[in-house]
Amino acid sequence: xxxxxxxxxxxxxxxxxxxxxxxxxxxxxxxxxxxxxxxxxxxxxxxxxxxxxxxxxxxxxxxxxxxxxxxxxxxxxxxxxxxxxxxxxxxxxxxxxxxxxxxxxxxxxxxxxxxxxxxxxxxxxxxxxxxxxxxxxxxxxxxxxxxxxxxxxxxxxxxxxxxxxxxxxxxxxxxxxxxxxxxxxxxxxxxxxxxxxxxxxxxxxx
Amino acid sequence: xxxxxxxxxxxxxxxxxxxxxxxxxxxxxxxxxxxxxxxxxxxxxxxxxxxxxxxxxxxxxxxxxxxxxxxxxxxxxxxxxxxxxxxxxxxxxxxxxxxxxxxxxxxxxxxxxxxxxxxxxxxxxxxxxxxxxxxxxxxxxxxxxxxxxxxxxxxxxxxxxxxxxxxxxxxxxxxxxxxxxxxxxxxxxxxxxxxxxxxxxxxxxxxxxxxxxxxxxxxxxxxxxxxxxxxxxxxxxxxxxxxxxxxxxxxxxxxxxxxxxxxxxxxxxxxxxxxxxxxxxxxxxxxxxxxxxxxxxxxxxxxxxxxxxxxxxxxxxxxxxxxxxxxxxxxxxxxxxxxxxxxxxxxxxxxxxxxxxxxxxxxxxxxxxxxxxxxxxxxxxxxxxxxxxxxxxxxxxxxxxxxxxxxxxxxxxxxxxxxxxxxxxxxxxxxxxxxxxxxxxxxxxxxxxxxxxxxxx
Numbered sequence: 001x002x003x004x005x006x007x008x009x010x011x012x013x014x015x016x017x018x019x020x021x022x023x024x025x026x027x028x029x030x031x032x033x034x035x036x037x038x039x040x041x042x043x044x045x046x047x048x049x050x051x052x053x054x055x056x057x058x059x060x061x062x063x064x065x066x067x068x069x070x071x072x073x074x075x076x077x078x079x080x081x082x083x084x085x086x087x088x089x090x091x092x093x094x095x096x097x098x099x100x101x102x103x104x105x106x107x108x109x110x111x112x113x114x115x116x117x118x119x120x121x122x123x124x125x126x127x128x129x130x131x132x133x134x135x136x137x138x139x140x141x142x143x144x145x146x147x148x149x150x151x152x153x154x155x156x157x158x159x160x161x162x163x164x165x166x167x168x169x170x171x172x173x174x175x176x177x178x179x180x181x182x183x184x185x186x187x188x189x190x191x192x193x194x195x196x197x198x199x200x201x202x203x204x205x206x
Numbered sequence: 207x208x209x210x211x212x213x214x215x216x217x218x219x220x221x222x223x224x225x226x227x228x229x230x231x232x233x234x235x236x237x238x239x240x241x242x243x244x245x246x247x248x249x250x251x252x253x254x255x256x257x258x259x260x261x262x263x264x265x266x267x268x269x270x271x272x273x274x275x276x277x278x279x280x281x282x283x284x285x286x287x288x289x290x291x292x293x294x295x296x297x298x299x300x301x302x303x304x305x306x307x308x309x310x311x312x313x314x315x316x317x318x319x320x321x322x323x324x325x326x327x328x329x330x331x332x333x334x335x336x337x338x339x340x341x342x343x344x345x346x347x348x349x350x351x352x353x354x355x356x357x358x359x360x361x362x363x364x365x366x367x368x369x370x371x372x373x374x375x376x377x378x379x380x381x382x383x384x385x386x387x388x389x390x391x392x393x394x395x396x397x398x399x400x401x402x403x404x405x406x407x408x409x410x411x412x413x414x415x416x417x418x419x420x421x422x423x424x425x426x427x428x429x430x431x432x433x434x435x436x437x438x439x440x441x442x443x444x445x446x447x448x449x450x451x452x453x454x455x456x457x458x459x460x461x462x463x464x465x466x467x468x469x470x471x472x473x474x475x476x477x478x479x480x481x482x483x484x485x486x487x488x489x490x491x492x493x494x495x496x497x498x499x500x501x502x503x504x505x506x507x508x509x510x511x512x513x514x515x516x517x518x519x520x521x522x523x524x525x526x527x528x529x530x531x532x533x534x535x536x537x538x539x540x541x542x543x544x545x546x547x548x549x550x551x552x553x554x555x556x557x558x559x560x561x562x563x564x565x566x567x568x569x570x571x572x573x574x575x576x577x578x579x580x581x582x583x584x585x586x587x588x589x590x591x592x593x594x595x596x597x598x599x600x601x602x603x604x605x606x607x608x609x610x611x612x613x614x615x616x617x618x619x620x621x622x623x624x625x626x627x628x629x630x631x632x633x634x635x636x637x638x639x640x641x642x643x644x645x646x647x648x649x650x651x652x653x654x655x656x657x658x659x660x661x662x663x
Contacts, residue, residue: 138542
């Protein structure tokens with residue numbers, strides 16, 4: 001139920017006022033152009049702050065908006081792992097059939113950090129991953145071992161401690177934005193299919 | 207070795223069993239008799255000594271799964287909750303060796319189970335949800351007379367005890383024609399358990415690895431699941447998710463009447479919700495009209511897959527049986543369907559299904575089903591099913607739609623029936639089975655029961 005405070009215009013909303021005051025304090029020691037940007041941007045910012053809805057948790061770690069969750073990890077690369085992993089990723093040329101099969105992965109990125117000693121792995125996915133960990137073990141054990149054997153301390157997909165290992169390396173994002181929080185990968189594929197069928201139909205009757 | 211046995215009216219081709227049947231409780235493998243009669247007795251242990259003495263007295267009447275296919279005698283099964291293991295004085299290190307979800311108990315796992323709203327533990331019947339249920343004894347038999355006999359045996363074990371109290375007794379039994387509380391023949395499709403001695407029935411699929419259902423054997427992942435310690439306590443045991451549903455028969459009948467003009471249309475809609483006609487005949491084999499002879503034949507009534515019904519034009523993708531066992535249906539998520547199976551013992555209670563009951567008062571008549579969902583990882587599997595296959599539709603590409611029979615429906619819920627040229631979307635679906643109680647039990651082996659009864663702490 002909207003409270004009086006939420007209904008009020010941004011400039012009269014005490015929660016928004018508080019947030020703006022806090023930001024002004026934080027930006028007091030910012031470079032001059034930062035301070036100017038804050039002041040100039042205040043009307044827009046106030047509107048965004050009024051609409052803030054909050055982010056959910058994606059289970060044990062990670063953030064979720066609607067049906068889409070984020071997973072971010074910074075993983076230590078094993079000796080010789082960077083060369084192997086880079087070679088593997090380059091050979092794949094972006095064709096991740098395994099990821100297609102998983103059916104819940106919106107995207108994945110692999111970024112080498114700190115002179116190839118650490119890997120940033122970030123992905124957006126639907127729902128919860130840990131409910132399906134046993135399915136990964138029996139269905140795509142090789143794909144996962146092939147990728148992650150290059151990470152220091154990877155216990156192997158068959159290890160009973162696999163969930164704990166993954167959780168240990170996961171860092172919950174501070175902010176998480178999703179344009180279509182209710183569109184799962186499955187729903188997106190369905191809508192693509194429906195859209196195409198509608199176009200074909202219109203071609204015929206048009 | 208190969209032979210043929212008859213169990214609960216079903217002819218089974220047999221091979222030599224390779225698991226410790228004499229240790230495993232009969233209910234894990236033994237089907238209900240047809241018809242079946244029984245009682246669930248829920249007990250509280252007020253002193254560890256009395257609890258152990260009660261176990262000693264009841265153990266001789268707990269059947270093992272040796273000759274599980276032979277169900278001519280009544281039998282008892284015993285499950286113990288985490289609170290019950292505490293009450294029996296199990297040592298701390300042993301208590302801590304049980305999985306977290308089991309230790310917390312079913313009511314405390316409401317968030318993970320999606321037991322909210324009407325299904326919230328706050329709305330459960332007594333004595334559920336209070337961590338007071340310590341031991342569950344279930345008596346199964348093939349006649350009312352035998353039920354009374356075995357219950358008398360169970361009651362006799364309680365005579366002269368001050369430290370064990372009966373919290374609830376719930377009689378159950380098949381409705382006329384072996385039907386459940388919504389008028390369907392049920393319990394047809396069960397997973398085949400590797401090593402149990404029975405070859406799979408037609409359509410049952412390949413046997414699932416023993417370790418999925420019984421502790422101490424490799425599961426589908428090729429490894430042993432963590433087992434409660436010490437070894438004698440865990441081995442050959444399993445877990446039971448005990449869930450009591452009340453059936454809202456009035457709502458169900460009103461729904462059928464609102465969306466079916468004739469008796470034929472209503473029965474077809476009822477079949478579309480489940481994926482089987484009320485006779486048990488599967489829609490994939492009898493898409494247009496019921497075939498009661500097919501429904502009654504255990505060699506044929508489960509002998510199908512979805513290879514010729516990929517779009518769900520016969521059995522809708524979101525129907526109850528296609529959700530609970532998708533078989534070869536294409537799913538949107540990478541899933542190993544053999545990892546999410548449960549052995550289930552459905553026990554119907556209350557008056558028979560009445561097709562003319564349409565009032566709101568009819569929804570409140572105590573009538574429904576208590577399920578025993580049996581698996582070596584019952585807690586994880588029930589949570590998975592509740593989250594993914596029952597109270598969601600994404601895995602089948604059905605958006606937010608939920609299981610029409612056991613799902614918890616939200617305002618404006620729908621059920622999609624694929625058809626040519628365009629699908630039919632039925633509105634106004636409600637929660638037809640409301641959860642009224644539940645608990646997790648550990649179902650120990652016969653040796654573990656004796657160990658628990660004799661433990662000197």
